[in-house]
Amino acid sequence: MKNQLFLFALLIIVSACKQEKEMVLEKEAIMESAKAKVETSAFPENLTKVLNAHGGIDAWKSMKSLSFTQEKESGKEVTLTNLDSREALIDSPNSTIGFDGETPWFVNKTDGDYKGYNPKFGYNLMFYFYAMPFVLADDGINYADAEPLVIDGVTYPGIQVTYNAGVGETPEDRYVMYYNPETYVMEWLGYTVSFVEGIDKKELHFRKYGDWQEVNGLKLPNSITGYGFKNDKPTDKAKAPNVFTDVKLSTTAADSKVFAKPEAGTFVE
Known part of the structure; x- marks a missing residue:
């Protein structure tokens, strides 16, 4: 009889522990679900x-590294970026620019003066243009509707992006992303330039999107074309488009050692 009572009591205790564990797991699931909804609701509906038209923010966030190649006059320029840390490496025949997660650096591979991107801003310059519209979902961003862009009889709605103080090297930057009103695919980008001396820091420059390729289910640029600009509107094509080849998205981040400054490199403060 005592054994039966003991087993009965033990059964009650085990059952109670199981129920408590299930309640904890259910509570955690509800909290995670609520967190996800909060994160999603931080974005305007448009x-x-x-983002959904380009494959979705969840798919983008599941990726940990991105690389692409551009053909330049000096040869192939290969860009590699860890998406979470924004560690970066831009390697070309004449120079290498890197960002170790804290400080940018560069290596001049020629005997002459260095004439590449300003490393302080250049380590993520083309990455930022290339990773549109997903980088517009970064932390520390403010959104507002922008005046639509009307080109060739088509009205492209716009979303203006500004940054909180201390976000990035140039938090005073402003971007306006214009999208197709029917497909919601990104078509144009307006942006200010605040790191080049002698340029109006408030006037919008423009790049044309629309030539896309699909990589791991995400819609990314095949090419991006720079345009002239006047009165916050694009005018004519300014030059040949930037063309991106050998694009790779991976769910695995590159080893941080890849982005460390080599002995021949110089830090840029």
């Missing part, structure tokens, strides 16, 4: 639709 931006969410744009």
Whole structure:
């Protein structure tokens, strides 16, 4: 009889522990679900639709590294970026620019003066243009509707992006992303330039999107074309487009050692 009572009591205790564990797991699931909803609700509805048209923010966030190649006059320029840390490496025949997660650096591979990107801003310059519209879902961003862009009889709605103080090297930058009103696919980008001396820091410059390729289910640029600009509107094509080849998205981040400054490199403060 005592054994039966003991087993009965033990059964009650085990059952109670199981129920308590299930309640804890259920509570954690509810909290995670609520957290996800909060994160999603941080985006305006039209931006969410744009992100979805390009494959979705969840798919983008599951990726940990991105690389692409551009053909330059000096040869192939290969860009590698860890998406979470934004560690970066831009390697070309004449120079290498890197960002170790804290400080940018560069290596001049020629005997002459260095004439490449300003490393302080250049380590993520083309990455930022290339990773549109997903980089517009970064932390520390403010959103507002922008005046639509009307080109060739088509009205492209716009989403303006500004940054909180201390976000990035140039938090005073402003971007306006314009999207197709029917497909919600990104078509144009307006942006200010604040790191080049002698340029109006408030006037919008423009790049044309629309030539896309699909990589791991995400819609990324095949090419991006720079345009002239006047009165916050694009005018004519300014030059040949930037063309991106050998694009790779991976769910695995590159080893941080790849982005460390070599002995021949110089830090840029």
